[in-house]
Amino acid sequence: MTSPIRTQQLAASAIEKLTDLGFGVGLRSQHYPFIMSHLERGTSLGIDWFEIISENYIDNHGYGRHVLAQLKEQYPLVMHGVSMNIGSSDPLNFEYLGKLKELGEFVQPQLISDHLCWTGIAGLNSHDLLPMPLTDESLQHVIDRVDLVQDFLERPLVLENPSTYLEFQHSTLTESEFFSELVTATGCGMLLDVNNVFVSSFNHGFDAKAFIRQLPHKHIVQIHLAGPSDCGDCLIDTHDQPVPAKVWQLYQLAQQLTGGVSTLLEWDANIPNFPELVDELNKAKLVLTGHIPKQDTVTSANALSTPIVKERAELT
Amino acid sequence: MKTPDLTQTQQWLSTVLMVRGDLPQKLNTAASPHGLTLHDCVKSSKTLGAMRRVDIYAAGYVMRLVECLRGEFALLCQFMGDEVFDTFAKAFIVTLPSESWTLHQLGSRFADFLAHTKPSGDFNAQQQAMFSLPSELAKFERAKALALLKPGPETEQSTALINEIELLCGIAEDFVISVPESVQLIQTDYPLLPLITQLEQAKPYTLPTPEQTHIAISRQQYRIKMNVLNDWQADLLLHLREKPLRYQEAITYCAKRMNMETQLLRAQLAVWLPSAINRGLFIIQK
Incomplete structure (x- = not known):
């Protein structure tokens, strides 16, 4: 294994060199026919790059992999995962990491990201992004594991702040402090999901703008946008709505503080057609010129947190 | 109370999510190891x-995975109805929590779970079919999911285009026949395909009568093909999936296993093989 200090320096250096990819969307199988018809004709899709859910393409040798092979020739790709389980007290899963690395060799992404969370323990997987107790013990645990992952993948890891619905009594750090310590210690990057900041700030009663101001801006390499659902007593991260004005305001602030990083719109349920998705993404360009779209948070009684983005593998 | 460490905290929340019961019962179970x-x-x-x-x-954990199972077992869901399907899906998730990092594995044990939980007793034919078909349909849909994910014939096309006459003339004796990983062979107690077609077309369905059936699910240009095979076809597919063989050897060994005349099998295979290759069941290479 490379020495942790060397790995951290390499990661930090690689993070600094990442360029702003512009405006992208998450690749979803519902859009494959539209995307493939444009790729075949060589016409523009109106976006700059795509983010893929890594787990949908690992061990997938079906149509999705075929789409990916075509897409990577024409668009920059980023790999975003949900199963690294970086915060778990279970041992790291090197079978998973091996497959992730293998997919990375195929995709050649600009970066590989996952979430600051845990997904399971004792060999069981909840397939949810569960919140970390924000303690010194957790911080050191995650630092050690990020070092191992970066050494194994031979590239920096980028971690996203998840939406959370609970905080642990014994947490002693804020999430922004946790991220600042983590990126300083490991050189890893941060994927700032401004929708998740909006959701968590509402649910836990903290100031979203102050949170974003406290983050390590030099390490933020990408921003996620999405629309949550208002369930009355809480906000749920549903990725099934237009981006509300309050999230656009956070996006504007984050772009000012970071100096401009890659923007990605996530939409995982009630997915609109591709041109409508691009229209929503293009609002981000307006926000950067000072215009905040008017959009309320949509109310929903039966919202499901963190929808699964499962590929529909069959070609119809 | 002592502050819980990371492992204790995660064990606690994991138990609250995954054990059986309503939320107070889950919290009660989660409290037992460390008094949290x-x-x-x-x-x-x-x-x-x-x-x-x-x-x-806790609610999100179950419903998210139920939704995932609904996606993989859409026909079964249609057959059982949403309410009954969800009941079995929830029981499955609680009884056999996911042990894999990938959702591609989530449905791998669902057909067995349904088979083990079906009522046993002295039922009439219609009741027997109603109790048996869910696990049969689940077996089929799981095989279909694998057929869509595994490496298929698209990237390893046959290097030889061959027709029935050429096969009978013996020009393919040394060609190697193999089976793409995408091909899934299942044996069912009912002839499922008419029922599957009726469910796919959302038409009223008729219950099939029991009959042992070999169904091979293949993929060609990323589209699913369903094939009912006879005994020698299933045997040939099964063995060539284990180990690719030269055409001549494949005939000899299959004829021996199935106790058939070699010449008869050669003739029948020559008729069947070109269409089977077109349907993604085999790859033939010079």
Whole structure:
């Protein structure tokens, strides 16, 4: 294994060199026919790059992999995962990491990201992004594991702040402090999901703008946008709505503080057609010129947190 | 109370999510190893209590995976109806929690779970079919999911285009026949394909009568093909999937196993093989 200090320096250096990819969307199988018809004709899709859910393409040798092979020739790709389980007290899963690395060799992404969370323990997987107790013990645990992952993948890891619905009594750090310590210690990057900041700030009663101001801006390499659902007593991260004005305001602030990083719109349920998705993404360009779209948070009684983005593998 | 460490905290929340029962029962079970209560672990606020906060995760855990199973077992869901399907899906998730990092594995044990939980007793034919068909359909849909994911014939096309006459003339004796990983062979107690067609077309269905059936699910240009095979076809597919063989050897060994005349099998295979290759069941290479 490379020495942790060397790995951290390499990661930090690689993070600094990442360029702003512009405006992208998450690749979803519902859009494959539209995307493939444009790729075949060589016409523009109106976006700059795509983010893929890594787990949908690992061990997938079906149509999705075929789409990916075509897409990577024409668009920059980023790999975003949900199963690294970086915060778990279970041992790291090197079978998973091996497959992730293998997919990375195929995709050649600009970066590989996952979430600051845990997904399971004792060999069981909840397939949810569960919140970390924000303690010194957790911080050191995650630092050690990020070092191992970066050494194994031979590239920096980028971690996203998840939406959370609970905080642990014994947490002693804020999430922004946790991220600042983590990126300083490991050189890893941060994927700032401004929708998740909006959701968590509402649910836990903290100031979203102050949170974003406290983050390590030099390490933020990408921003996620999405629309949550208002369930009355809480906000749920549903990725099934237009981006509300309050999230656009956070996006504007984050772009000012970071100096401009890659923007990605996530939409995982009630997915609109591709041109409508691009229209929503293009609002981000307006926000950067000072215009905040008017959009309320949509109310929903039966919202499901963190929808699964499962590929529909069959070609119809 | 001692502050829980990372492992204890994660064991606690994982138990709350995954064990059987309503939320108070789950919290009770989660408390037993280290004496951790909800209020020891989770902060409350005036607008959102600790119980509600944990319930968002607990309810979300089950429903998210039920939704995932609905996607993989869409025909079964249609056959059983949403309410009955969800009941079995929830029981499955609680009984056999996911042990894999990938959702591609989630449905791998669902057909067996349905088979083991079906009522046993002295039922009439219609009742027997109603109790048996869910696991049969689940077996079929699981095989279909694998057929869509595994490496298929698209990237390893046959290097030889061959027709029935050429096969009979013996020009393919040394060609190697193999089976793409995407091909899934299942044996069912009912002839499922008419029922599957009726379900796919959302038409009223008729219950099939029992009959042992070999169904091979293949993929060609990323589209699913369903094939009912006879005994020698299933045997040939099964063995060539284990080990590719030269055409001549494949005939000899299959004829021996199936106790058939070699010349008869050669003739029948020559008729069948070109269409089977077109349907993604085999790859033939010079």
